[in-house]
């Protein structure tokens with residue numbers, strides 16, 4: 001029995017399988033989650049689109065997103081922080 005313990009050395013959470021966790025940012029609470037739930041798909045007019053994720057806790061509260069662009073726009077505005085002091 002050695003005191004060797006996996007995890008913590010790299011600061012990376014290894015669940016045992018060693019596969020990288022699909023970290024995504026929740027569109028609602030803006031926290032990083034390793035269990036992203038796809039709540040919306042944004043299709044670009046040209047080029048590939050992207051997906052909008054929420055954490056499991058927020059997913060039920062995220063509206064069905066009739067227009068994902070509304071969600072995206074709200075996210076971008078919240079990032080900008082609005083008017084400066």
Ligand SMILES: [Zn+2]
Nearest residue numbers: 026029055058
């Ligand atoms: Zn969330």
